[in-house]
Amino acid sequence: MKKIAVATEAGNVSGHFGHCQQFHIFDVDMEQNTVLNVVAHDTPGHRAGFLPSFIKGLGVNVIISGGMGGGAIDLFNENGIAVVLGAYGAAQTVVDAYVKGELVSTGSVCEEHANHGNCGGH
Incomplete structure (x- = not known):
């Protein structure tokens, strides 16, 4: 079994991990x-x-988000959690695509954190 976390806002994948409302x-x-x-x-x-x-304390193996800063990516990798970036849409749909092997990470690393939504268009 795998535990997959999706950073969400109103049930959809959050554009930036650090601004999500829920997992x-x-x-x-x-x-x-x-x-x-x-x-x-x-x-x-x-x-x-x-x-x-x-x-990690929730037992998660994979984190999915629209974008994420490089520091968070490094910390997830250090904790043995795979990072999938560039996702968008409903959380359930994204997980279904991941399970089927159809979700590919774009590696969308966010460089700017001053403003919400300022992550390279994701």
């Missing part, structure tokens, strides 16, 4: 390509370096 955590049976369970967790707040550890 939807999907328990997925990868052998059966089936979502077994999904739970929404409110974001406990954005503090540098905190969210990757928080998500």
Whole structure:
């Protein structure tokens, strides 16, 4: 089983990981390509370096978001969590695509964090 976290805003993939409102955590049976369970967790707040550890504590193996800063990517990698970037749309649809092997990370690293939505158009 795999645990996949999706950074979300109103049930859709958040354009920037650090600005998401919630994480939807999907328990997925990868052998059966089936979502077994999904739970929404409110974001406990954005503090540098905190969210990757928080998500690891939830048992997550994969994080999906529209974009993410390089520091967060490094922290997820250090915690053994795969990062998939460039996703958009409904969280459930994105996870379904991931399970089918149809979701490919674009590697959208956000360089600017001054303004929400300022992540290279994602």
